[in-house]
Amino acid sequence: MSTWLAILLIIVALVAGVAIGFYLARQSMMKYLKENPPINEQMIRVMMAQMGRKPSEKQVRQMMAQLNKIQEKQK
The missing domain is CATH 1.20.5 (Single alpha-helices involved in coiled-coils or other helix-helix interfaces)
Incomplete structure (x- = not known):
């Protein structure tokens, strides 16, 4: 036992x-x-530059806001 x-x-x-x-x-x-965070503003700028775009500060901030919103939803 x-x-x-x-x-x-x-x-x-x-x-x-x-x-x-x-x-x-x-x-x-x-x-x-x-x-x-895995993605920051500098990475977004580099990624857009590699695609041949010159992003404005507004576009970078919009993308960061979208990424943050997605991360908050996942929590």
């Missing part, structure tokens, strides 16, 4: 460790992405 209890405790501890590890990793990644 005690071996079944030991096996059950090991399985419960393993599942709990995986769940807690996933939660902490997710929180860490969300914090990192909030502090260091």
